Amino acid sequence: MRRRAGDTAINALPEEEAAGEPEYTPGSPEDFERLYRKSYRRILITLIGMLGDPAAAEDCTQEAFVRAFRAWGKWRPGAPAEAWLHRIAINTAVSHWRRQRLREVGELVRRLGRPAPPPSPATIAENSELGRALRKIPARQAAALVLRHYHGYTNREIGAALGIPERTVASRLAAAKARLRVELADWVE
Amino acid sequence: MTGETRPFDRHLEDELHLLLDPHAGGTIPAWRMPEPGRRALPILRGAGAALTAKIAVGAVVAVMAAGATAEAVITHSVNPVDWARQVTQQVQQAQKPQPGSTSPASSATQSPQAATSPIAIPVVSAPALPTVTPLPVPSVKPLPIPTPSTPALP
Secondary structure, three states: OOOOOOHHHHOOOHHHHHHOOOOOOOOOHHHHHHHHHHHHHHHHHHHHHHHOOHHHHHHHHHHHHHHHHHHHHHOOOOOOHHHHHHHHHHHHHHHHHHHHHHHHHHHHHHHOOOOOOOOOHHHHHOOOHHHHHHHHOOHHHHHHHHHHHOOOOOHHHHHHHHOOOHHHHHHHHHHHHHHHHHHOHHHHO | OOOOHHHHHHHHHHHHHHHHHHHOOOOOOOOOOOOHHHOOOHHHOHHHHHHHHHHHHHHHHHHHHHHHHHHHHHHOOOOHHHHHHHHHHHHHHHHOOOOOOOOHHHHHOOOHHHHHOOOOOOOOOOOOOOOOOOOOOOOOOOOOOOOOOOOOOO
């Protein structure tokens, strides 16, 4: 996996990472704030990739950090903190994704026979071919793809973030890519 | 990774960066600690709410099943109509005067020997309910409805 020049922009405080961060103490508000500043953007990017809606992703990211803060006292220092955060954030986003799907069905039923409203600027920004394809695959598969091919996480780290074994990560990634190949047939040709 | 998937992966990574990099440079909102008192009870939200609802439904079903079982055992029938009939019969039997029972007035005038007898068991009958005569319903005579007379045309 290649790390891109853009990665430095993703990291909130690259100088902190380079210096080697001290360990986090579970339950410490100061340490949580440090973790928040370090991982906020990466979490947000993952959720944008999953949901395709930057505003919804921001809401989910905030909600995930609030949930994480409430559970911060129970976090075990042995587990990677960012993978733990990703797990909470992905679960939050999956719940949002399910609610959104239900709402979309309701909207569709209500709008039957009427012209669709114009898309919001945020939606237009996400209406790339890949953005549309990512929204068609299951949210957890989209999360695995973003973690692997954008953040450059290893399968083990993705497994920790999604709460699944490493082998399942590989099969999930393969399934996601097979689905994307179908959705993005023009790419392959 | 096969030679076929590598170009696809590279293309996927390029496109992901095109799609997501514009969102990577935004400002991080300041962290505000959630207020401690604003957390809802766990039984009212999320999995707690679902569990609470299941327990409540289970308790109601258990109570109803216990009641139905008890009625079926008492009446030897699973038909609810029989249960209702049984209740009616029980009430009617309870209302009938018992053959060995005495009225409160007569029990008050029992002989002192009977009252002091060691084997005498006082029979207490239910106090007679006062008879209530229904009030006469006043009859209402409907007022005659005036019929409007149409004015004669000239």
